[in-house]
């Protein structure tokens with residue numbers, strides 16, 4: 001079909017691909033990667049060809065014609081802190097992602113993969129609302145140590161899309177409401193959204209909040225410093241431990257919660273213990289974001305792949321339902337949100353933003 005947009009979403013445990021045209025989904029696939037598959041690559045960029053070949057297979061299998069493609073859009077990765085919106089992929093963006101200047105995560109491959117297909121087919125490449133969208137209140141940036149600032153890293157694209165949907169379904173406007181959105185995926189991020197801005201987020205990547213299928217979340221710092229020293233870890237190795245080899249993977253050597261769900265149902269007490277621990281920590285962080293909103297919370301939303309697990313959702317709900325009504329949107333709305341970001345540009349409803357010129361306005365204190 002004419003006017004087709006190729007949508008590419010690399011996550012820590014999956015590669016999601018879709019094609020949309022004329023506001024319709026033409027084809028979509030979620031390819032889940034096993035713990036072993038991901039562990040076999042030394043770095044995120046070593047996964048480039050592996051993920052690219054999966055996308056090529058998707059295009060061929062679904063008979064997508066190159067001449068019908070008008071754009072490629074990728075999930076935006078770890079860039080400098082920027083406002084939300086649709087950005088054209090440019091050399092500076094690619095350089096920041098490839099050099100891992102702002103750290104490393106599978107989403108760094110989104111713009112790079114979109115760019116490779118864009119060059120192949122002679123079409124433009126974009127990213128939309130990357131994981132670094134920054135709408136923080138100044139007070140949220142303080143870490144507790146001079147020289148270190150907290151930063152906004154999370155599933156901004158899905159958090160906003162899921163938040164908007166739940167609010168709209170209940171007759172509320174995102175711009176006028178307060179909502180907590182917990183994205184439960186391979187990584188976990190929990191945002192406090194106040195009247196249309198994500199003013200704080202439990203950062204899903206840098207070692208904050210709950211542990212997740214593949215990440216540690218916050219750790220006792222002194223003990224972690226001892227581990228780094230005793231194992232002689234480099235910064236890259238420490239990062240890989242925090243995001244990649246932590247959390248459920250470190251306890252159960254597995255990141256696929258569908259497998260772990262089955263083990264719990266079959267009576268595996270060790271699996272249940274560590275999943276219960278993750279749910280306990282997720283609820284605790286949701287409580288933390290409720291205090292950011294001073295208790296004025298219209299809804300709490302649980303979303304992301306892990307929210308398909310009824311066992312996990314029930315455990316979390318038991319500890320948070322007193323805060324606000326809880327709505328569950330399993331999976332993600334990222335593919336459609338990426339497509340819609342491109343459509344807004346093609347329909348001239350929004351300009352494509354320029355990454356080089358993009359900056360957030362930080363309030364100078366003192």
Ligand SMILES: Nc1ncnc2c1ncn2[C@@H]1O[C@H](COP(=O)(O)OP(=O)(O)O)[C@@H](O)[C@H]1O
Nearest residue numbers: 011012013014185186256257258304305306308
């Ligand atoms: N039906 C399901 N039941 C339980 N867990 C699921 C289900 N589907 C996916 N998951 C889990 O969700 C996580 C991936 O979440 P997702 O939001 O798709 O991810 P990512 O972008 O992090 O790859 C994995 O741990 C996966 O096993």
Ligand SMILES: CCCC(=O)OP(=O)(O)O
Nearest residue numbers: 011012131185186187204
């Ligand atoms: C970098 C934050 C986003 C994130 O953790 O995504 P995944 O859950 O897809 O790994």
